Amino acid sequence: MSERPIHFYYRNVLHRIDGVPPTRTVLQHLREDLHCTGSKEGCAEGDCGACTVVLGELQDGVVRLRAINSCIQFLPSLDGKALYTVEDLTEGEALHPVQTAMVDCHASQCGFCTPGFVMSLWAMYEQHPEWPGRDVAIDACSGNLCRCTGYRPILDAAEAAYQHPPRRLERAALVDKLQALAELPALQYLAQGQHFFAPRSVAELARLRLAYPAARLLAGSTDVGLWVTKQLRELGDLIYLGQVAELRQIRRDARGLEIGAAVPLSDAFEALCQQEPHWLDLARRFASVPMRNAGTLGGNVANGSPIGDSMPALIALSATLSLQCGEAIRSLPLEDFYLGYQQTALQPGEFLRAIHVPTPSPGRVFRSYKLSKRYEQDISAVCAAFALTLDTQGKISEARVAFGGMAAIPRRAPRCEAVLLGQAWNETTLRAAQAALHEDYLPLSDMRASADYRQQAAAGLLERYWRETTQPSSITALWSLTAVEVAP
């Protein structure tokens, strides 16, 4: 590795950045250094979407365009990529179809959130040559808050954009440009005494991890970004995982799925949903599209927050972790990874390499549910995952129940599982298991929910699971319900 500037394309120009601190955000750079003020700061924590930009990245020789939050993305993470902002979309005075549709549908009022919506919808427009339907458009806007319009006209505009003559990004030239950047040496950036390493191989990562034991590992910066923008923390040296080829891989074999630690959540969920369709409800509600594009499954797991949404499900599904130190790799069940509040089994010099999710065994019935004040982009009050395996007699032969938001770490519910094991999966067992669940956890009260609610709702989720798996006609998910229909 040799030191070199950060390289990325913006507005068809190759930008070479040197001398700015590695934790300068993309949004700060856009607004304060480049004086491109189209992207706005609404919250500086990735929750409002006014700063949404789109990144173009080579993946297997193909350009992938994805919306991200520029307010918590550090500038060096742009290395090797193409950045698109709202300023890119117009050609001279001619608006892009997404922009024209936003005007025609009266989709802006105060206009402050508008550039962010435009970019989220542009990413969708580029990803879907045909109108993908309203649900996809709603999901595409999941990271964008609007306080004025009530969203209906924005969703109308998302559809109306497809009624204009198409205007697509010219990708062929971009592939060449990005390929040229890929031939640069791996980024090793130093500014104001702070390193930013972006190794490209796991061997190099392992070496750096040992050579710089105090360096912080950085993946999607969806949490670490806030340490800088909100807590004003100094992060020291950073080792960025986003370029490590092995960590960006998803592998499938007969034993199951192996998801590299730096795989973005969007891709991870796609693979997990293929393996187990009941991931879908959780995947849809996990943060927002830009957060899932930047954030990684490995980051969610390794961060070890008690309210991380992927872990209860992964624990219920018997996921294991590959942890690497130097060349040594060890395997650890995820449920043994969490030792206490924000404490993990990760040793000095060690890093999370991959998450393994075994192939489902016959008879296993899985569900995961999230509870929060808002459907989209909220942090769980309670997150539940259930995986019961029923034998041929209908008895529970394996019980794995895990919760987030109920303890200092995401963890299993041993008393509840013990009550379930060996029993028929009927209402009597359910009621006993609900009672046992109360003994398993001593949740906290905070601004998301009271302890009392968490206990009661956790039991409620167990009942939902029971109903869905034994008498599905007795319950419908709110999100698939439609209004009653009556004759006019």
Add this chain to the structure above:
Amino acid sequence: MSTVGKPLPHESAHLHVRGAAQYVDDLPEPAGTLHAAVGLSRCAHGQVRRLDLDAVRSYPGVLAVLVAADIPGHNNCGPILHDEPILAHELVQFHGQPLFAVAATSHEIARRAVRLAVVEYAPLPAILDFDAALAAESWVLPPVETSQGDAAGKIAAAPHRLSGVAEVGGQEHFYLEGQISYAEPREDHTLQLWCSTQHPTEMQHMVAHALGWHSHQITVLCRRMGGGFGGKESQSAQWACIAALLAQRTGRPVKLRLDRDDDMVASGKRHPFRIRWEAGFDGQGLLHGVRFELASDCGYSADLSGPVNDRAICHVDNAYYLDAVAIRSLRCKTNKVSNTAFRGFGGPQGMFAIESLIDDVARYLRLDPLAVRQRNFYGHGPERATTHYGMAVEDNVAPELVAQLAVECGYAARREAIAAFNAQSPVIKRGIALTPVKFGISFNATHYNQAGALVQVYTDGSVLLNHGGTEMGQGLHTKVRQIVAQVFGLPVGQVRITATDTSKVPNTSATAASSGTDLNGKAAEAAALRIRERLAAFVAEQAGLAPEAVSFVDGQVRAGEQAEDFGALCARAYHARIQLWDNGFYRTPKIHWDVKAKRGRPFYYFAYGAACSEVAIDTLTGESRLLRADLLHDAGQSINPALDIGQIEGGFIQGMGWLTSEELCWRASGEQAGQLLTHAPSTYKIPTAADVPPVFHTRLYANRNVEDSIHRSKAVGEPPLMLALSVFFALRDAVVAAVGPDSRPSLRAPATPESILRAIRRGREEA
């Protein structure tokens, strides 16, 4: 060609979508600009024992530190009472109160520096909730009692009596653009301020007082805000004062842009209310007498709490005739941030009170709540047509509007279908509610109901327009532009609107109370008409016709057989020394308000609307979802139907947020008691696109303002927010379905999953 009445796009839409609409933070910064940050109290109530700012001062890049003692003028930003310091001095009264400010060479340095302060407090007892405030009789303003008729006697004599308590939480504005002010010193002791503010004139006054200057030394400008919703009415001034003081001190331009968390902590919100009510009624639900105690959490200072609570008093009738009513209004002082204006301005809380009461009466009698609502509507006069504050309701359309909506949305049949669904659904329960809105239009304070405008026609026929209102996204500038274009018969593109500017149109009122178009539209029209009259007289004289024979249509000026391009006429008129610019002034007629007696005609007219919402709840978790909403709203003869529908839908969804997912939480105990815990969008949840109902119908009610408002339109900014009461009462309907038909479960707003689950559990325990 008419421009008024057309669904034209927002005047800045083409800029919004390309990121080219400039907000204050987007303006190019003059060299030497400093950036400010504010140091906030970490104690809810206490004496400041020590304020050590040495480390702040010596932090590299810091050029100035400002404390209360440094303020040369008046340390106040309270708009009515002078009880709100710009910077706290010795006494802090809420957790998050600004104590000092710094100016530094960058935003980041300023933010880092303020964290280095060492502050010690001698804590005093803090009042943090209604129980404590009511027990201590802690008021920011004295209690107000008002009545009409013999409420106690009517309640006592009524066939049925009922009482209850209803609670509704506050609401953070969450304008997407946070508070920001940019102060630039100009020559000879003058200052120019670019601000995100709904009230440039008040800001001008406050800044002048703080600096010890006169108003003519301060110019405040605002091209647009990234949302306001009331949060930038009185409470944008504090930040302007700080920026101005730092600019005065350093002689350099100073920008103060609050970080989102600081903004949410240090700026006021919608007032939470605790309502006690008592009602006497007959077997059909007709109210004979009602009594309300309306306690509001005003926070630590008066701010606009007086008028907010007065408006709550004036809206406890909603659309219902109250024959005998007694109201006690308590303006509680707590050690929290001072609550302020928020879309509806107390009206929503007043309506929440009566709608809670009526819903309970209907449940008690086991009647359809809609039937009880309809039974209590105002009449069409002279009987049952006077409000409890003595104003005749002369424009009542609530009965017709509600009847039309009930038919169009299939209310009765859906209510039956929902009952059938609930009978066979053990876990998921549906609910439906149809609620009306009647909202008074005008500022309660009569003197605010005035406006000015300046219209300048250039010799090429292009028009530059300026008025006292501010653009926060509501489309005010779009509408006023349409109004002026209409006067001259020009396409709207020929009329350009400039930033609101206290040096162009002085002594303006806040853009608030939904009155922006009513007031400024009339003023701008008056200015344009004066110019047009001069032009018409000029043309008429030359053509030998009466001025009335001159018409201004399609960019042409016609007199008899002759037609002339508007621009060509302007050039000729200039050469003939005819004044091509003028101002206009408007004051709302008919209104008067006795603030002591709480009687009069505070409102020029009423705006009406109704909404029907269908929801579903999951009784295992308390989660809910809005499945369908049908809105019918009265915007009079709409000046711009597209903008009005935007206000209606946007207001409805914002109101839904207030009543469902938006919950403000404060730390209840410990050293940091009184700290706002929901101080960022990560913890404070406004609705997202997924919360929009899959079936969403919005229509304008065909109506014409009976008063001579601008083009017979009606104000539309605030009233639709209260359409969202239908969502809350639909949720309560679903909770009743879960608990049992005889129940009257107490559901606290916001109806979060936890609130709904608690209501179900308590309801079942009581059953």
